[in-house]
Amino acid sequence: MSETLKTKPHFPILDGLRGVAAIMVVIFHLFETHATSHQDQIVNHGYLAVDFFFLLSGFVIGYAYDDRWHKMSVGDFFKRRLIRLQPMVIVGMLIGGALFYFQQAPIWPNIAETPIWKMILVMLIGCTLLPLPLSMDIRGWTEMHPLNGPGWSLFYEYIANILYALGIRKFSKTALTVLVVLSGTALAHYVITSPGGDIVGGWALTGEQMRIGFSRVMFPFFGGLLLFRISKLAKIPNAFFWSSLLVVIVLAFPRVGGTETLWLNGVYEAIAILLVFPLIVYIGASGSLVSNASKKTCKFLGEISYPIYITHYPLIYVYTAWVSRTKPTLSQALPYLCLTFVSAVVLAYVCLRFYDIPVRKWFQQKFQR
Template identity: 65%
Template structure:
């Protein structure tokens, strides 16, 4: 979820592009999810693991950008940079969620039609801050901490990870950080193997069970990415973007492992993916170089839309899911509308980027100048 532009340091354009590939896979996953009875029978099955990939990428890039700069970087400056980078699109995502909210009335969420406008707008304003709502305050019926824009939960944990990094984890030696990563990895494996559904899905509600899931999903990838940034000896990999993209698509699209009778097998698959395959993809991506104008444009485009599409697409998914549920639409009959949704999500993301996010961040950057010229 992060973009790095640091003077005197090379820019990992391939990592930007991979983040965009993962974001597109999230949208596709959510489209297929609308037609599935559960993740056991869903096509494009493991798209939700893209969130764990985002956390790992974020930890890697933040470590790369900031680890050697704290001698001249204050906590205030760090948090200011993170807010400028992330918060404008958080606000836009909530606004889009509010605009789309009443179009999502359906058999899935029958209470939507009874929600007064003032309450919906209040939830929107609270969402601007990413302060989570408890299940009793939620207005949809799914228990989400951000019911107007569900993916806001991952930004909530992204901020927690950033706070932890800035306050104390940045001071950890490699050994202490490795211990934290090993313990976090063990907690993640325990979650994956013992979860009732045999997966790491969750983290979007404010209750003990979901907070456990959210912290487990955030801790290993983020701080594992940080450790990777400190320890990896970058080499050169030819065609890295192509091979990394294919590997990422395969692991996110992989069918359910083990079925209903052997849920633990899927837990093993997800543990191996997050702990081994995602760090490998990031390492290979960081070791690659983009050659040619066309490849550069592709990586840049995917990188540019990655965060905007992730944080703005879900209100469209709510509408699509409601339509599918109300009319019992099959994936075959829904395919043209699904394609339209995907294209619309990309167009909206790009429009938000160019017409809102970049101008706002540029204005904020001038109003609150970055003394150290570090932007992530």
């Protein structure tokens, strides 16, 4: 590295919001197992947390790197992003591989027929985050990462980072605004006219799914970057409470409209992504934490957010397989649902403390001098 770059102070409330959204994702996925369609899903819009993560990332990337390019090369930037993201990608895939054969159930007949060599090959490719074609789908859900489904969003996160580093970082505010308006228009058009009336998708290596993936990352990520560049932050009291409450409300909000008016739900999601999420990030960035309790809470939520997001889904697969085999009611399944949630938090914390932090520290000492 050409020069040592000191770590900037974080926005602690934004760290906390990332953790709130990550926990909502886990809750959403647990209840999704018991839904028969998007219409009766509990914590209905939890999948929008991905779009919120992208917007947060764009804002934070702008804050962390926009003024550093005179000290940092593109290669340095990629090293820093890889050190931050890739260790947990690897451990998430390893956990997915370790639990794969515990997920045999009627919902996934492919699992019992998958030879171990093929599972290991899928796991090793998954550790690189390179997307897998449909021919390598060993589960049957057309995921580009069938051992750990949420890996698809990290794939698009990397793409956004590459686009930022290779050129978009140089965009003027006017050029960036044009990009954000065009990508926002494309996102709104898709979600309002989509067959399901929602933005769900992006996890498969098909033309339609890749359109969804790019629609979901381009506006939020570069909208977050634009928000950082044009914002004049205010002093908003109780910002963590209000912004986290808004996150929970947006992600838990019931389905809008019915099967005859799917476009209404698309309008809701377009408003949430294009308007409400930037407002939430602005509120969070404009606030400060006063009490030690709130500082510790945001610190814990921020630290656990990425590990829980990238490691929880193999446990969701196991829970989904159990539900598929035994077909319990929600009340009967509730103890196991809670156990899975607690296990996801504990697993993430263990990975954070005993793997992610020391591994990143070692890489930083070796490659970021």
